[in-house]
Amino acid sequence: MDQQFLFSLDKETNPTYQTLPNVFKEHFHNGEEYIFIHGNNRKRYICLVKNDGNKIHLHGDEWAKFVEDNVPAHITTLHFVKEGETTFYVTGYDKVGIEGPGYERRIVGNRVARCLVKRTTEGQILPGDFLQDILKDTFKIIANGRRVKVKHERVQLNENSKERSNRLFGSGWDKLIADLEIDVGQLMVFTNLGDYNLNLALFFTNGRCLYEENILPTMLRLPSREIPPYAIKDKRSKHICSWKGHDSHDNENNVFYAELNGPVSDCYQLTIPVEYCDPHMMHTYGKALLMHDNERFPVNVKMVFDNSQPGRTNHVKMTGNWRKFGNMCGFKQPKMMRFKMMNTSVEVIEGKEVRIARFHVC
Structure with a gap:
């Protein structure tokens, strides 16, 4: 089952509309007139979907408001994570892969923070802000049903800068990239699950995620936003799940x-x-x-x-x-x-x- 996809944020057309990648049309869209999305502020937006016969676009007041509330100016890539039928958590990354504006574990499901990177040689380099206050030199990576222990260190990539990055390496990391056949330069999203556990998601060049992962729903905030007229009769628009970690929303x-x-x-x-x-x-x-x-x-x-x-x-x-x-x-x-x-x-x-x-x- 397809769960996630990545694509570039179109700075020229937003916030008026955003063209979605072909991955959405081929694997996620079933002719719906609107979809439910939410971001860092944990508020639901019911966004209109327009199919012009060639491309699919998100548009209208709800999409414009979502961009205003959840997409800072420095974001260049959007990441859609399917949490339920026609329901997506949407986050974004800047040009170096840092998620913005970020969130805490108590706010959004079981996730602490994400970062978007390309596979590097001689170990994997991650942004310095992604992992901080590290007391252990090992992490456990969860990827496609595998659990692998890898080594970790803070590194200074530029001797003229005090900025430090994170590096994952060791036999565990080498075995993981060999088993999953991760090519140099391949897009990857790491999710910090806390307690020195990282989830790894791999993506094709078209933005489609390769493997499934255990995705827990976002706990939306009350009171909810006003429901737009075109969705007022849809009972789903009035429902907010209050069961933390409830994993039975993949279909209706x-x-x-x-x-x-x-x-x-x-x-x-x-x-x-x-x-x-x-x-x-x-x-x-x-x-x-x-x-x-x-x-x-x-x-x-x-x-x-x-x-x-x-x-x-x-x-x-x-x-x-x-x-x-x-x-x-x-x-x-x-x-x-x-x-x-x-x-x-x-x-x-x-x-x-x-x-x-x-x-x-x-």
Whole structure:
């Protein structure tokens, strides 16, 4: 699955519009009219996508505002990291590969900082600001499922300058570049995961990333920005995941959205959307287990019949103490919840077989 791509920021067309590389058109775009992006400020921007038949562009007020808020003047390269379906974390690098404006681990997922470099000979040179306050002389690099220990040292590349860089070297590094066939000059992005761990992502010359990595979602900030009119009916635009490290956003398969609000809490019941019920045969389930981080909360699932209106579509509802569930998860009402069915099972309860659906709720 494609997750990341790099391309040059067009200084002449921005902030009016940015032409995306062919990699986006070939591997990431499915005809959407807009995509969700966020950057260092952890705010969501819902950017319009224009396909002129030849190239795809990001444009409009949302894109212009994103550039203003998240892309400093010294940035020359943009890096899109897919965190969910049509959802990207976007960062950027200056001409020497330093990420700007940078961020801390407590702010964005499990990442501390990134840098963009080309493979060098006689060890790998990294910008001096990327790794600082180093107390150990070894790092562990994670790349394409491999974990390799490499040596590290601070080096002074120019004797006329006090500026120091970082150098990775040793048998571990030599073996890694041989195993992954990393050519001299190949684009690489290092991510400082903290605790002397570095993630390494490799890129083709067209900006496409070679391998998958474990990408955790950005914890977006509340309150959210105003939703543009063209996305107001999209329930995804109202949802913000509050489950730190939740890694089940790679697609929208088996997903529905429903709002936790006063009526749901007061009536102890939440209606599952009809368009979800039929293909997933929700009327055949008797219970559901809701999972949020370490919390587990059982609810009943039942079909509700309206005998006074025979022609009306019957509804499937989840019944339970929704206020208690919301408090357990730290949800503030109103909260647009995302339900993703993870698996199902059958259990015998009081002598009867009962189908149980298990959902991640965030």
